Amino acid sequence: TQLLEQSPQFLSIQEGENLTVYCNSSSVFSSLQWYRQEPGEGPVLLVTVVTGGEVKKLKRLTFQFGDARKDSSLHITAAQPGDTGLYLCAGIIQGAQKLVFGQGTRLTINP
Amino acid sequence: GAGVSQSPSNKVTEKGKDVELRCDPISGHTALYWYRQRLGQGLEFLIYFQGNSAPDKSGLPSDRFSAERTGESVSTLTIQRTQQEDSAVYLCASSLNRITEAFFGQGTRLTVV
Numbered sequence: 001t002q003l004l005e006q007s008p009q010f011l012s013i014q015e016g017e018n019l020t021v022y023c024n025s026s027s028v029f030s031s032l033q034w035y036r037q038e039p040g041e042g043p044v045l046l047v048t049v050v051t052g053g054e055v056k057k058l059k060r061l062t063f064q065f066g067d068a069r070k071d072s073s074l075h076i077t078a079a080q081p082g083d084t085g086l087y088l089c090a091g092i093i094q095g096a097q098k099l100v101f102g103q104g105t106r107l108t109i110n111p
Numbered sequence: 112g113a114g115v116s117q118s119p120s121n122k123v124t125e126k127g128k129d130v131e132l133r134c135d136p137i138s139g140h141t142a143l144y145w146y147r148q149r150l151g152q153g154l155e156f157l158i159y160f161q162g163n164s165a166p167d168k169s170g171l172p173s174d175r176f177s178a179e180r181t182g183e184s185v186s187t188l189t190i191q192r193t194q195q196e197d198s199a200v201y202l203c204a205s206s207l208n209r210i211t212e213a214f215f216g217q218g219t220r221l222t223v224v
Binding site: 006033035040041042043044045048086088090097098099100101102103104106 | 115144146151152153154156159161167202204206212213214215216217218
């Protein structure tokens with residue numbers, strides 16, 4: 001059973017379109033992170049959210065942490081081919097120690 | 112070094128052999144994680160070390176898997192009597208503490224033939 005469920009698992013869209021990917025759990029997280037992984041590389045951190053309802057922007061990427069700290073979303077505006085990759089959410093369950101990952105959303109942006 | 116270093120980068124082994132994978136974390140990072148990533152999949156948690164606390168081994172898939180860490184430095188992941196289903200990329204990550212950013216190595220690609 002996945003503690004963090006990501007959807008969709010695969011997404012292929014055209015350059016210039018907008019998209020949203022989701023990360024959901026039945027558990028409360030003390031913090032949640034989004035990573036991007038490119039082929040042959042390890043994941044690289046994009047953002048950390050800590051406060052319920054928090055919104056963070058990174059250029060064309062907008063990250064939101066749910067009010068109850070059980071879910072998060074990543075919205076990309078005007079997607080570019082360089083956004084292609086595996087997007088992973090990860091979090092630490094409240095009261096726990098280890099960082100757990102979702103199964104990822106594999107995003108392909110077609111020119 | 113500046114980042115997390117893993118070795119070897121690639122390992123091909125025969126079924127039934129033992130393999131040892133190494134991870135050198137960023138100096139000063141107290142937390143160290145091992146994950147397994149099968150082709151096209153997400154990250155599967157294996158084991159977590161935090162300082163001098165007992166490691167969280169809850170993700171190890173069988174007793175053929177074990178890991179050690181010497182203090183807050185190098186960690187080794189050992190897979191005994193390898194099976195074909197062990198083929199995957201094994202990723203190591205370290206962080207300053209349990210809630211800060213995890214920095215990943217480039218992984219060891221293990222192929223069991």
